[in-house]
Amino acid sequence: MPGMGGAARIVSIEGIARRFPGLTVFQDLWFHVDRGEFVCLVGHSGCGKTTILNILAGLDVPDEGGVLVDGREISGPSLDRAVIFQGHALMPWLSALENVAFAVSCRNPGWDKARVRDAARAALARVGLTQAAERKPAQLSGGMKQRVGIARALAVEPKLLLMDEPFSALDALTRGTLQEEVSRLVTEAGQTAFMITHDVDEAILLADRILLMTNGPEARVAEVVQNTLPRPRARANLHHMPGYHPLRDHIMDFLITRSRTLAGKPPEGWDSRRPPVVVPAEA
Amino acid sequence: MAAKGEAWRAALLSALLLAVLLGAWEWAVKGGGGPGGPTVDAELAALLSPAAAAGGQTAMPAPSDIGARLVELLRDPFHQRGTNDQGIGIQIAWSLWRVMAGFLLAAAIAIPLGFVIGMSPLLNAALNPFIQVLRPVSPLAWMPLALYTIKDSNISSIFVIFICSIWPMLLNTAFGVASVRKEWLNVARTLEAGRWRTAMRVILPAAAPTILTGMRISIGIAWLVIVAAEMLVGGTGIGYWVWNQWNNLSIADIVIAILMIGLVGLLLDRALGLVARAVAWQE
Numbered sequence: 369m370p371g372m373g374g375a376a377r378i379v380s381i382e383g384i385a386r387r388f389p390g391l392t393v394f395q396d397l398w399f400h401v402d403r404g405e406f407v408c409l410v411g412h413s414g415c416g417k418t419t420i421l422n423i424l425a426g427l428d429v430p431d432e433g434g435v436l437v438d439g440r441e442i443s444g445p446s447l448d449r450a451v452i453f454q455g456h457a458l459m460p461w462l463s464a465l466e467n468v469a470f471a472v473s474c475r476n477p478g479w480d481k482a483r484v485r486d487a488a489r490a491a492l493a494r495v496g497l498t499q500a501a502e503r504k505p506a507q508l509s510g511g512m513k514q515r516v517g518i519a520r521a522l523a524v525e526p527k528l529l530l531m532d533e534p535f536s537a538l539d540a541l542t543r544g545t546l547q548e549e550v551s552r553l554v555t556e557a558g559q560t561a562f563m564i565t566h567d568v569d570e571a572i573l574l575a576d577r578i579l580l581m582t583n584g585p586e587a588r589v590a591e592v593v594q595n596t597l598p599r600p601r602a603r604a605n606l607h608h609m610p611g612y613h614p615l616r617d618h619i620m621d622f623l624i625t626r627s628r629t630l631a632g633k634p635p636e637g638w639d640s641r642r643p644p645v646v647v648p649a650e651a
Numbered sequence: 652m653a654a655k656g657e658a659w660r661a662a663l664l665s666a667l668l669l670a671v672l673l674g675a676w677e678w679a680v681k682g683g684g685g686p687g688g689p690t691v692d693a694e695l696a697a698l699l700s701p702a703a704a705a706g707g708q709t710a711m712p713a714p715s716d717i718g719a720r721l722v723e724l725l726r727d728p729f730h731q732r733g734t735n736d737q738g739i740g741i742q743i744a745w746s747l748w749r750v751m752a753g754f755l756l757a758a759a760i761a762i763p764l765g766f767v768i769g770m771s772p773l774l775n776a777a778l779n780p781f782i783q784v785l786r787p788v789s790p791l792a793w794m795p796l797a798l799y800t801i802k803d804s805n806i807s808s809i810f811v812i813f814i815c816s817i818w819p820m821l822l823n824t825a826f827g828v829a830s831v832r833k834e835w836l837n838v839a840r841t842l843e844a845g846r847w848r849t850a851m852r853v854i855l856p857a858a859a860p861t862i863l864t865g866m867r868i869s870i871g872i873a874w875l876v877i878v879a880a881e882m883l884v885g886g887t888g889i890g891y892w893v894w895n896q897w898n899n900l901s902i903a904d905i906v907i908a909i910l911m912i913g914l915v916g917l918l919l920d921r922a923l924g925l926v927a928r929a930v931a932w933q934e
Contacts, residue, residue: 427837445840457834461856461932470852474842506933524842 376402378560379424379528383433383640386419393419394587395432396640399579401528406554406561408571410619411581412627417564418454421532424562425451437528447475450526452534456513458505464516465501468492468523475524491523492516495549511542515549522553529554531563535570544603547573555599568619572612573601580622583631588640590630593619594647611649618648673714680713712903720903721910735895737887739907743915745887749805749880750873750919753812757869761817762862765824766850769858775825782821790815790876794883804884811880816869823865827858859930867923874916 377400385395393416401407411417422428424435426445434441437448458467469488473479479487492501495515505513514534521529534550535543551574554561565571571578578593597609606612634640712720728740768775790811797807831854839849881890889908896904 425837425841427840445837445843447841447843449841451837451841453834453838455834457832457838459835459838459853459856460934461859461930470844471842474844474848504932 378403378438379562380436381420381424381433382436384420384423384430384435385432386416386423387431392586393584394581397433397588398641399589399592399643401560401562403560404558405576406563406574407577407579408563408565408575409579409581410565410568410571410623411587412566412583412623415581415584415587417581418532421451421530421562421564424528425449425530427451447524448527450521450524450529452514452517452521452529452531454532454534455537456505456510456517458513458516458520460505463502463504464492464497464508464512465489467505467516468520471520471523488519488523491519494522494553495519509542510538511546514538514546518546518550518553522557522559527560529559529561531561533564533566536565536567543567543570548603550574551601566623568616568623569603569606571595571619572597572615573603573606578619580619580627583627586632588634589643590626591622592643592645594645594649596647596649615649618646677713677715680711710900710902712906717903717906720901721907724904724907734886739889739892739911742887742889742892743911746877746881746889747915749809749888750812750870750877753809754816754870754873756809757813757817758820758866761820761865761869762824765821765862765865766828766854768821769825769828770850770854772829775829782818786818786822790872791879791883794880798884804886808877808880808884808888812873812877815876816873819868819872820862820865823868824858824862827861827865828854830861831857856930856932860927860932863923863927863930867920867927870919870923871916874912874919878912 379401381397381399384397386393387395397420399407409417409420419428423430426442426449436442437446442449458464459470462470465485465488468491469484472487472491473484476484476487489498489501492498495518497512497515497519500508500512505516508516514537517534531550535546538546547570553559554574561574563571563574572595575595578595579589580591580593581587582590593615595615597606597611597615601609724739728738729744730736730738731741768778793811793814794807797810798804801807801810835853835857836849839853844852877888878890878893881888882894885891885894889912893905893908896908
């Protein structure tokens with residue numbers, strides 16, 4: 369980590385803070401995402417997770433610090449950072465295809481209508497929605513809506529895919545299917561991704577690294593967990609993989625007790641730029 | 652099937668109510684209006700209206716007289732024999748033309764202005780006092796001012812329609828634009844959609860149902876106001892025609908005019924209702 373990064377580093381979060389009068393949600397927050405890497409941020413609500421994602425997306429501005437993407441400080445939202453929103457955020461007056469086509473035409477303003485539609489159709493096909501392309505969001509199930517959201521985000525071919533608890537509103541079965549779908553799509557495309565979640569198994573299935581955040585106020589990344597479970601991972605055999613249980617137990621312990629006990633003032637000698645890295649699966 | 656049966660029964664009941672109402676009216680005028688009812692001198696009655704002369708008792712026509720008069724009027728609704736003898740169709744057309752001119756002019760200003768007000772909280776707060784003071788003013792109160800400054804009675808009545816139909820459209824557009832979901836705007840921002848594209852492709856369709864509601868309210872008010880305005884200004888139009896028939900004491904014509912005004916108002920509302928349905932969306 370020393371030295372600002374090399375070619376592999378795509379995103380650097382450098383000392384960002386969010387303050388309200390009399391309240392610091394988080395401060396002095398540092399982490400990075402490497403090219404092709406999948407990073408999950410896990411923590412309880414109230415630690416500013418969504419704010420961090422919005423800052424990464426450029427929808428929000430930190431009170432201190434900054435975000436570098438490809439070595440340049442960001443100044444707002446960009447097509448290079450696509451967001452899959454928690455509540456799908458599809459436009460209800462557009463069909464599934466038109467929702468994706470809107471994104472495609474924003475990315476490629478020079479393309480004619482037919483070319484935009486073809487690209488949108490292809491993006492929908494990748495999430496298995498060819499049949500439902502002409503339907504309005506109101507006529508789609510929750511899982512299908514979120515698939516359209518995924519197709520829309522991937523259709524702009526972003527450098528970084530940002531996801532804010534994208535499956536939290538879905539039922540358990542649909543959530544599982546979509547997690548595997550995202551895992552497949554991200555792996556296929558070598559997509560760099562950053563996701564916020566509070567679902568431990570989701571983080572273990574998808575992430576290469578898992579950032580554990582303490583409870584707010586003054587939340588910080590207390591630990592970085594390396595997920596060494598081999599890929600491809602599937603939900604069906606995830607819990608049979610060697611190392612799964614220590615990994616899961618470690619994160620659960622953190623969420624249940626240590627996220628609380630570690631909260632507040634950092635310990636003596638704490639280096640916010642280098643939180644401890646743990647590899648529980650190898651223990 | 653049940654809903655269809657219900658509709659038929661409602662229609663049957665409506666027809667029955669109408670028949671009872673018309674029957675009672677017919678009986679009250681022709682049969683029961685004898686000694687108790689208001690009597691009119693035969694010579695005066697002959698001067699006043701054919702219906703009164705025929706009944707010999709009252710100027711109030713029976714439904715059958717009105718029906719006969721309606722057939723007579725509709726036989727040649729567009730005739731023009733001098734300034735005071737023009738068909739009812741011509742009069743309605745005059746009123747419609749004034750309403751459409753004033754209404755479209757108001758829409759052309761209210762919708763873009765409402766858009767700007769809805770997007771800018773500053774402008775909203777700055778213009779709000781003016782809107783709040785001007786909105787409750789009866790449109791007819793503008794009439795003398797309009798006549799004095801414009802000096803043309805026809806354009807003055809169009810101005811009165813304009814001033815009365817601008818407020819609901821302005822307020823509804825501003826409200827609709829201001830309450831567009833943040834998440835849709837965020838989608839547009841992350842797609843770098845730009846101001847114009849966001850306005851036309853996201854904000855306008857999102858606010859369209861609210862804007863259409865404003866337009867429906869406006870056209871309803873405009874149609875109410877045109878009758879009163881034409882009564883004041885005179886010359887042409889269904890309002891003038893009603894006043895003219897009052898001066899002739901031909902109550903049948905007044906009843907027919909009321910019916911016509913109601914029907915045209917219904918058609919105007921239905922026409923905008925169709926547009927509203929076309930731009931409606933559901934979550």
